[in-house]
Amino acid sequence: TAPDWEPFVDRLMRTEKCEIYLTGSSAHMLSKEIATQMRGRALSWELFPFSFREFLDYKGIESEDARSTKKRLLTQKAFEEYWESGGFPEVVGLNRLLRIKILQEYFYTILFRDLIERHDVSHPKAVTDLAYWLVDNAAAHYSVNNLTGYLRSLGHKVPKATVADYLEWFEDAYFLFTVRMFDASLTRSNANPKKIYCIDHALVAATASGILVNAGHLLENLVFTALRRYYPENFNYKTKTGREVDFIVLLRAGERRLVQACESLVEPRTRKRETTALSEAMTELGLKSGTIVTRIEDEVIEIENGTIEVVPAWRFLLDPLESMG
Incomplete structure (x- = not known):
């Protein structure tokens, strides 16, 4: 970092009509330390690698209507590229x-x-x-x-x-x-x-x-980064019988959402394991819905205590909150 940058930035803020952007996460100063130095005079924004929506924008694919029938195949193809390349801009393409x-x-x-x-x-x-x-x-x-x-x-x-x-x-x-x-x-x-x-x-x-x-672990990691980008408060959940749900997301006003990540529900034992865990967690938390994110599957499963929506990863990544119901 440049020596004595704090008084220089402070002087600019007092004497010039301008916006100043400071970045951290380096060997010398992390972003949260910059925020501490500028306490009361700065807004902090976390920057992550490209989200899937940002990836679409970068590729010139209109993300607003990406789920329309006309654009769906293009969006799904772009997701396969995103799955391989990830979100760091330099490696795309x-x-x-x-x-x-x-x-x-x-x-x-x-x-x-x-x-x-x-x-x-x-x-x-x-x-x-x-x-x-x-x-x-x-x-x-x-x-x-x-x-x-x-x-x-x-x-x-x-x-x-x-x-x-x-x-x-x-x-x-x-x-x-x-x-x-x-x-x-x-x-x-x-x-x-x-x-x-x-x-x-x-x-x-x-x-x-x-x-x-493990592709299932990669999918779960992808779901985590999508949630973490918008909702810092998310946890792993274990039911009273020891079954696990990958994420319980704490929203504003005390709302909660349950999200499970599973590459595929085609295998009957896997389907039973994932839906049973989610159903138990829904009952314990008093929730009427839960979400399972898969690679490509898309369906609605009606259970005794509510509804489980199975969504493909590309659709979940476009709007996690909407996909969580």
């Missing part, structure tokens, strides 16, 4: 190998500039190994205890408190996000296993160590 190479460079840059250099990390290999594990396990549960044990199994003597710091730094850098279990008790919520998600599903696919990445 590139061939697969170059796209993967650039996304991998993003991964290393975030690790070394926004984390290791910024925080002067004394165990850089531990941070790198942890980041790889979390990306490999995007949309999976973790606890600080099991992460600490994993790092120790690799020979890293890192205490639990330091691992917790690493997780907080990942989130500060808008790289990896933690979602807690929904619970009226904050203590229990913090003690329960949590889930991890990445800022971009294509970044997961590009940097994960496995040859085949």
Whole structure:
């Protein structure tokens, strides 16, 4: 960052009729620290990789009527491209190998500039190994205890408190996000296993160590980023019988929405598992509707205690709130 930028910006704001845009998330100053410096005189906006609607706009596809019969096939085709490329603008339209190479460079840059250099990390290999594990396990549960044990199994003597710091730094850098279990008790919520998600599903696919990445986990990660962009307050939900719903979204005025992500409901056991979990959660929370986001399936399932709307990912991403009913 430029030295003494604060008094310079302060002088501009007092003497000139102008708008000033400041960006953060660098090795020197995060966006929330800029907001702190300019407290009371600034509005903060979170910037994410392209949403699907922004991706359509970038491609020159009119997003306002993207669901019309005339535009639907074009929109669905664009979603398949978005599924492969993700939302980082620089990689859109590139061939697969170059796209993967650039996304991998993003991964290393975030690790070394926004984390290791910024925080002067004394165990850089531990941070790198942890980041790889979390990306490999995007949309999976973790606890600080099991992460600490994993790092120790690799020979890293890192205490639990330091691992917790690493997780907080990942989130500060808008790289990896933690979602807690929904619970009226904050203590229990913090003690329960949590889930991890990445800022971009294509970044997961590009940097994960496995040859085949779990498509269901990628879809869940994609649903998370769509929700996180608009609704910071979303949690994982577990019913009294132990069944899991991927997201409970807390809206304004105390409203709640339930969202499940599942690549396909074609297999009968999968369909029963997903709908039963959602039905139980709806009953426990007094809700009459729930949503299951799939890759391509589109239907309405009437159940005894309400309605489950099954929506294809492309339609959900265009308007998450409308899709949640």
